[in-house]
Amino acid sequence: MNKPLAGKTILVGVTGGIAAYKAATLCSRLVGLGASVRVMMTEGATKFITPLTLQTLTRHPVATDVFDERDAAIVQHIDWADSADLAVVAPATANMLSKLANGLADDMLSTTLLATTAPLLIAPAMNVHMWEHPAVIDNVNKLASRGVVFVEPGTGQLACGYVGKGRLAEPDEIVDAIVAKLIGSKPLSGQRVLVTAGGTVERIDPVRYITNDSSGKMGFAIAEVARDRGAEVTLVCGRTEAAPPNGVNVVHTDSALRMRDEVMRRLDGTDIVIKAAAVADYRPASRADQKIKKSSDSLTLELVRNPDILQEVGEWREARGSGPFIVGFAAETADVEKHALDKLARKKCDLIVANNVSEAGAGFGTETNIVSVYGRGDFFEHLPQMTKRAVAERLLDIVKDARKGLANR
Structure with missing residues (x-):
């Protein structure tokens, strides 16, 4: 029998929700794949499933109390934290x-997880309104920014009677994520991915500028996911609200002209370009060297058009006859589909990710997004409100499938 997890030690944390009963199936599957499974339970979890059940399935004692030290030679939560290849x-x-x-x-679980340096995978389960609460969304995004992998909850009938998102993912789905994290191949290994993020800054004078509300969070999430999938990522970012992710090559720019130069000179040898930045369409025709002083009741500012970076990338590829897979973004406030399809064709992209930034949960600076993805051959997929990390995960899945389709033509 194939034992892909043989030699791996997995910590399984179980918390106090009705879905705790599924931990039995999860542990059984992991043991069957050869893993050494150590279970930690919160006090609440023991109200739903007994430690004896999980002890029997894993053939190891179950830890529930940080003060219950059974072996004087070790500190249990540190020993378990150090031994783990993965915590779930x-x-x-x-x-x-x-x-x-x-x-x-x-408690035992949170103490051990704070002490471990092993990768962490989390499968949340809760009421749909709890899952959508801003505080929960903030916590999920904070953890995701640290490299935590989430197995998103499913949609269906919840124990509380509601129907919606919040149901624990099925054990087999969690097992698949565990196997992928521990031994799975990196689908973007050896690939070079260029991502742009944030808004551009178009200077009027040394203290004033034109910009937009882009935070860079969507681009950062895409860069993180590409990194986690093994890609060599270059992140060209303008003005952003948060720090860029670790483990990627960060290139800071300000204006559209500088961003264009940084993007175009990196195209050769790049496999995927994802233009998530919000680039200003116009810039001041001239920039004052000194602060412009108030001298009248009005001020006329002449603007000139900025280069269209996305279109230039598409034209560069077309002229060469080959080049990177191109994904553009379209932030709209009306007629989203019409503008997205026009942009897809006119700018010679492979995919366009469009959203209505005036819609709650989808605008600039939010932790979530609501997008529609348009592609060649009438491809369309709508992604409902979800964290930007989750959007990035699904987008790169779509990119993978689309590139495979192109290769098979």
């Missing part, structure tokens, strides 16, 4: 997400 929390309640995001350690 399934199900993870909103309370546990908050603890992990904010570094709280007040």
